[in-house]
Amino acid sequence: MTAKTERADAIRWIQAQMDDYGLTLEELDAAGCFAPPPPPPAAPPPPVVCYRNAEGLTWDGQGEMPSWLKRAVNAGQSVEFYRVGSL
Incomplete structure (x- = not known):
């Protein structure tokens, strides 16, 4: 058919x-x-940036630590050094 x-x-x-x-x-x-069908739900808000390096690479603190932050920590830098503002 x-x-x-x-x-x-x-x-x-x-x-x-x-x-x-x-x-x-x-x-x-x-x-x-x-x-008409209802509009699609709004996109979820982007994650809040918690950590940022000088190159602008960011991490929201969720999931595995990104490689740029792992390298910095392995080199002796504190994770808190990269924290953005107050949470």
Whole structure:
């Protein structure tokens, strides 16, 4: 069965259901059957930057420590040295 045939069959079925129940297009529209879908949910806010180095690389403190911060800590620098503002 092709897509056009399936579509035509679906339209005929809908028309038959409307006839069986005595529904009009206006009644379906008033019931909200053709209302636009709700907008998608807003994107989550970007993570808050907790640590930043001089090159502008950042880490939000979640997950594994990034390589740039691991290298700095291994070289003797404190993680707190890279903390941004107060949390």
